[in-house]
Amino acid sequence: GAVVSQHPSWVICKSGTSVKIECRSLDFQATTMFWYRQFPKQSLMLMATSNEGSKATYEQGVEKDKFLINHASLTLSTLTVTSAHPEDSSFYICSASTTRHNQPQHFGDGTRLSIL
Amino acid sequence: AQKITQTQPGMFVQEKEAVTLDCTYDTSDQSYGLFWYKQPSSGEMIFLIYQGSYDEQNATEGRYSLNFQKARKSANLVISASQLGDSAMYFCAMRGGASGSARQLTFGSGTQLTVLP
Numbered sequence: 313g314a315v316v317s318q319h320p321s322w323v324i325c326k327s328g329t330s331v332k333i334e335c336r337s338l339d340f341q342a343t344t345m346f347w348y349r350q351f352p353k354q355s356l357m358l359m360a361t362s363n364e365g366s367k368a369t370y371e372q373g374v375e376k377d378k379f380l381i382n383h384a385s386l387t388l389s390t391l392t393v394t395s396a397h398p399e400d401s402s403f404y405i406c407s408a409s410t411t412r413h414n415q416p417q418h419f420g421d422g423t424r425l426s427i428l
Numbered sequence: 429a430q431k432i433t434q435t436q437p438g439m440f441v442q443e444k445e446a447v448t449l450d451c452t453y454d455t456s457d458q459s460y461g462l463f464w465y466k467q468p469s470s471g472e473m474i475f476l477i478y479q480g481s482y483d484e485q486n487a488t489e490g491r492y493s494l495n496f497q498k499a500r501k502s503a504n505l506v507i508s509a510s511q512l513g514d515s516a517m518y519f520c521a522m523r524g525g526a527s528g529s530a531r532q533l534t535f536g537s538g539t540q541l542t543v544l545p
Contacts, residue, residue, distance in 0.1 A: 346532055346533075353517075353540075354537070354538075355519065355535045355536065355537050355538050356473075356519070356535050358532055358533075361532060403471060405471070405473065407473070407533075416463055416475040416478055417463075417475075417523075417533055418475070419465075419472065419473035419475075420472075421470075421471065421472045422471040422472060422473075424471070
Protein backbone atom coordinates (compact mmCIF):
# COMPACT_ATOMS: atom_id res chain seq x y z
CA GLY A 313 0.00 0.00 0.00
CA ALA A 314 0.89 3.66 -0.04
CA VAL A 315 3.76 4.50 2.23
CA VAL A 316 4.86 7.73 3.79
CA SER A 317 8.33 7.86 5.23
CA GLN A 318 9.21 10.30 8.00
CA HIS A 319 12.70 10.94 9.24
CA PRO A 320 14.14 11.12 11.84
CA SER A 321 12.12 8.98 14.23
CA TRP A 322 13.38 10.80 17.26
CA VAL A 323 15.62 13.72 18.02
CA ILE A 324 17.20 14.93 21.22
CA CYS A 325 18.99 18.24 20.98
CA LYS A 326 19.96 21.33 22.92
CA SER A 327 17.83 24.42 23.23
CA GLY A 328 18.45 26.88 20.40
CA THR A 329 19.09 24.20 17.80
CA SER A 330 17.09 24.04 14.58
CA VAL A 331 15.68 20.66 13.68
CA LYS A 332 14.55 19.52 10.25
CA ILE A 333 12.00 16.72 9.81
CA GLU A 334 11.43 15.14 6.41
CA CYS A 335 8.25 13.60 5.10
CA ARG A 336 8.33 11.62 1.86
CA SER A 337 5.57 9.93 -0.07
CA LEU A 338 7.22 6.83 -1.48
CA ASP A 339 4.83 5.51 -4.08
CA PHE A 340 2.50 8.33 -5.02
CA GLN A 341 2.67 12.02 -5.77
CA ALA A 342 1.34 14.15 -2.97
CA THR A 343 0.49 17.70 -3.96
CA THR A 344 -0.62 18.28 -0.40
CA MET A 345 0.91 17.10 2.85
CA PHE A 346 -0.16 17.85 6.38
CA TRP A 347 1.85 18.41 9.52
CA TYR A 348 0.42 17.57 12.94
CA ARG A 349 1.59 17.95 16.48
CA GLN A 350 0.49 15.62 19.23
CA PHE A 351 0.89 15.92 22.97
CA PRO A 352 0.75 12.80 25.17
CA LYS A 353 -2.69 11.23 25.38
CA GLN A 354 -4.19 13.92 23.17
CA SER A 355 -5.46 14.06 19.64
CA LEU A 356 -3.58 15.21 16.58
CA MET A 357 -3.52 18.95 16.14
CA LEU A 358 -3.12 20.20 12.59
CA MET A 359 -0.29 22.69 12.36
CA ALA A 360 -0.17 23.45 8.66
CA THR A 361 -1.04 22.29 5.20
CA SER A 362 1.93 21.98 2.91
CA ASN A 363 1.30 22.66 -0.76
CA GLU A 364 3.79 21.70 -3.45
CA GLY A 365 5.27 24.74 -5.09
CA SER A 366 3.52 27.29 -2.92
CA LYS A 367 3.48 28.61 0.61
CA ALA A 368 2.14 26.49 3.42
CA THR A 369 -1.15 27.33 5.05
CA TYR A 370 -0.77 27.58 8.81
CA GLU A 371 -3.47 27.01 11.39
CA GLN A 372 -4.33 29.77 13.78
CA GLY A 373 -1.86 30.07 16.61
CA VAL A 374 0.99 28.31 14.81
CA GLU A 375 4.05 30.51 14.37
CA LYS A 376 5.15 30.57 10.76
CA ASP A 377 8.65 31.72 11.61
CA LYS A 378 9.06 29.01 14.22
CA PHE A 379 7.81 26.14 12.09
CA LEU A 380 9.14 26.51 8.56
CA ILE A 381 7.58 24.28 5.95
CA ASN A 382 8.99 23.61 2.51
CA HIS A 383 7.31 21.44 -0.10
CA ALA A 384 9.76 21.55 -2.97
CA SER A 385 8.63 18.45 -4.81
CA LEU A 386 5.62 16.19 -5.16
CA THR A 387 7.19 13.64 -2.84
CA LEU A 388 8.93 15.68 -0.15
CA SER A 389 7.85 18.13 2.50
CA THR A 390 10.06 19.33 5.33
CA LEU A 391 9.25 20.89 8.67
CA THR A 392 12.02 22.87 10.34
CA VAL A 393 11.61 23.79 13.98
CA THR A 394 13.81 26.86 14.28
CA SER A 395 15.64 27.77 17.46
CA ALA A 396 13.85 25.01 19.32
CA HIS A 397 13.07 25.36 23.01
CA PRO A 398 11.85 22.81 25.57
CA GLU A 399 8.23 23.81 24.98
CA ASP A 400 8.61 22.65 21.37
CA SER A 401 9.18 19.11 22.60
CA SER A 402 6.40 17.00 21.18
CA PHE A 403 5.47 14.27 18.73
CA TYR A 404 5.30 15.57 15.17
CA ILE A 405 3.65 13.53 12.45
CA CYS A 406 3.07 14.15 8.78
CA SER A 407 0.54 12.76 6.35
CA ALA A 408 -0.07 12.76 2.65
CA SER A 409 -2.96 11.90 0.42
CA THR A 410 -4.11 12.02 -3.14
CA THR A 411 -7.05 14.17 -4.17
CA ARG A 412 -9.36 11.17 -4.32
CA HIS A 413 -12.03 11.65 -1.72
CA ASN A 414 -12.24 8.07 -0.55
CA GLN A 415 -8.52 7.57 -0.14
CA PRO A 416 -7.20 7.78 3.40
CA GLN A 417 -4.40 10.01 4.46
CA HIS A 418 -1.28 7.98 4.95
CA PHE A 419 0.84 8.91 7.89
CA GLY A 420 4.52 8.82 8.55
CA ASP A 421 5.66 7.08 11.70
CA GLY A 422 6.17 10.38 13.48
CA THR A 423 9.12 12.16 15.07
CA ARG A 424 9.59 12.42 18.81
CA LEU A 425 11.36 15.71 19.47
CA SER A 426 12.96 16.37 22.84
CA ILE A 427 14.63 19.69 23.46
CA LEU A 428 16.91 19.82 26.48
CA ALA B 429 -17.09 23.78 10.49
CA GLN B 430 -16.63 20.10 11.13
CA LYS B 431 -16.57 18.41 14.49
CA ILE B 432 -15.91 14.86 15.64
CA THR B 433 -16.91 13.71 19.11
CA GLN B 434 -15.61 10.60 20.83
CA THR B 435 -17.21 10.40 24.27
CA GLN B 436 -15.28 7.40 25.59
CA PRO B 437 -11.81 8.42 26.81
CA GLY B 438 -11.08 4.83 27.76
CA MET B 439 -12.62 1.43 27.16
CA PHE B 440 -11.86 -2.06 28.42
CA VAL B 441 -12.80 -5.29 26.70
CA GLN B 442 -12.11 -8.90 27.40
CA GLU B 443 -10.03 -10.77 24.88
CA LYS B 444 -12.17 -12.46 22.18
CA GLU B 445 -15.13 -10.22 22.94
CA ALA B 446 -16.51 -7.54 20.62
CA VAL B 447 -16.30 -3.84 21.44
CA THR B 448 -17.92 -0.72 20.01
CA LEU B 449 -16.13 2.61 19.97
CA ASP B 450 -18.46 5.56 19.59
CA CYS B 451 -18.08 8.44 17.17
CA THR B 452 -20.50 11.20 16.31
CA TYR B 453 -19.88 13.97 13.83
CA ASP B 454 -21.22 17.27 12.68
CA THR B 455 -20.81 18.80 9.26
CA SER B 456 -22.65 20.93 6.77
CA ASP B 457 -21.05 19.14 3.82
CA GLN B 458 -23.25 16.83 1.76
CA SER B 459 -20.30 14.72 0.71
CA TYR B 460 -17.82 13.58 3.30
CA GLY B 461 -15.73 10.63 4.36
CA LEU B 462 -15.30 9.05 7.75
CA PHE B 463 -12.14 7.26 8.79
CA TRP B 464 -10.91 5.28 11.76
CA TYR B 465 -7.25 5.13 12.68
CA LYS B 466 -5.43 3.08 15.29
CA GLN B 467 -2.43 4.52 17.10
CA PRO B 468 -0.42 2.06 19.21
CA SER B 469 1.99 3.29 21.87
CA SER B 470 4.77 3.39 19.26
CA GLY B 471 2.97 6.35 17.66
CA GLU B 472 2.28 5.41 14.07
CA MET B 473 -1.20 6.05 12.69
CA ILE B 474 -2.69 2.94 11.13
CA PHE B 475 -5.66 3.33 8.79
CA LEU B 476 -8.43 0.87 9.64
CA ILE B 477 -11.60 1.60 7.74
CA TYR B 478 -13.40 4.16 5.58
CA GLN B 479 -17.06 5.05 5.11
CA GLY B 480 -18.30 7.45 2.47
CA SER B 481 -21.35 9.56 3.15
CA TYR B 482 -23.12 8.15 0.10
CA ASP B 483 -22.20 4.54 0.77
CA GLU B 484 -25.37 2.58 1.38
CA GLN B 485 -23.70 -0.33 3.08
CA ASN B 486 -21.68 -0.29 6.25
CA ALA B 487 -17.97 -0.68 5.62
CA THR B 488 -16.20 -3.82 6.79
CA GLU B 489 -12.50 -4.69 6.86
CA GLY B 490 -11.73 -8.02 8.47
CA ARG B 491 -12.53 -7.76 12.18
CA TYR B 492 -13.43 -4.09 11.83
CA SER B 493 -16.85 -2.84 10.82
CA LEU B 494 -18.34 0.60 10.84
CA ASN B 495 -21.88 1.08 12.09
CA PHE B 496 -22.86 4.10 10.00
CA GLN B 497 -26.10 5.82 10.95
CA LYS B 498 -26.30 8.88 8.77
CA ALA B 499 -29.46 10.35 10.27
CA ARG B 500 -27.93 10.18 13.72
CA LYS B 501 -24.56 11.35 12.40
CA SER B 502 -22.77 8.48 14.02
CA ALA B 503 -20.00 6.23 12.75
CA ASN B 504 -19.17 3.74 15.46
CA LEU B 505 -16.32 1.29 15.05
CA VAL B 506 -16.99 -2.31 15.96
CA ILE B 507 -14.05 -4.59 16.63
CA SER B 508 -14.97 -8.24 16.77
CA ALA B 509 -13.01 -10.97 18.53
CA SER B 510 -10.68 -8.54 20.31
CA GLN B 511 -7.02 -9.42 20.52
CA LEU B 512 -4.36 -8.20 22.93
CA GLY B 513 -2.72 -6.40 20.03
CA ASP B 514 -5.82 -4.27 19.59
CA SER B 515 -4.88 -2.30 22.70
CA ALA B 516 -4.22 1.20 21.38
CA MET B 517 -5.67 4.67 20.94
CA TYR B 518 -8.40 4.84 18.31
CA PHE B 519 -9.26 8.01 16.45
CA CYS B 520 -12.34 8.78 14.42
CA ALA B 521 -11.77 11.36 11.69
CA MET B 522 -13.72 13.11 8.97
CA ARG B 523 -12.85 14.72 5.70
CA GLY B 524 -15.44 16.89 4.06
CA GLY B 525 -16.01 18.39 0.67
CA ALA B 526 -16.05 16.98 -2.80
CA SER B 527 -13.26 15.14 -4.51
CA GLY B 528 -10.62 17.13 -6.32
CA SER B 529 -8.73 18.58 -3.43
CA ALA B 530 -6.76 16.95 -0.70
CA ARG B 531 -8.58 18.17 2.34
CA GLN B 532 -7.48 17.97 5.92
CA LEU B 533 -8.86 15.51 8.41
CA THR B 534 -10.74 16.58 11.52
CA PHE B 535 -9.95 14.22 14.40
CA GLY B 536 -11.86 13.26 17.48
CA SER B 537 -10.22 13.22 20.89
CA GLY B 538 -9.63 9.48 20.74
CA THR B 539 -10.54 6.40 22.76
CA GLN B 540 -7.89 4.38 24.58
CA LEU B 541 -8.84 0.73 24.23
CA THR B 542 -7.37 -1.86 26.56
CA VAL B 543 -7.90 -5.54 25.83
CA LEU B 544 -7.75 -7.69 28.94
CA PRO B 545 -6.41 -11.24 28.85
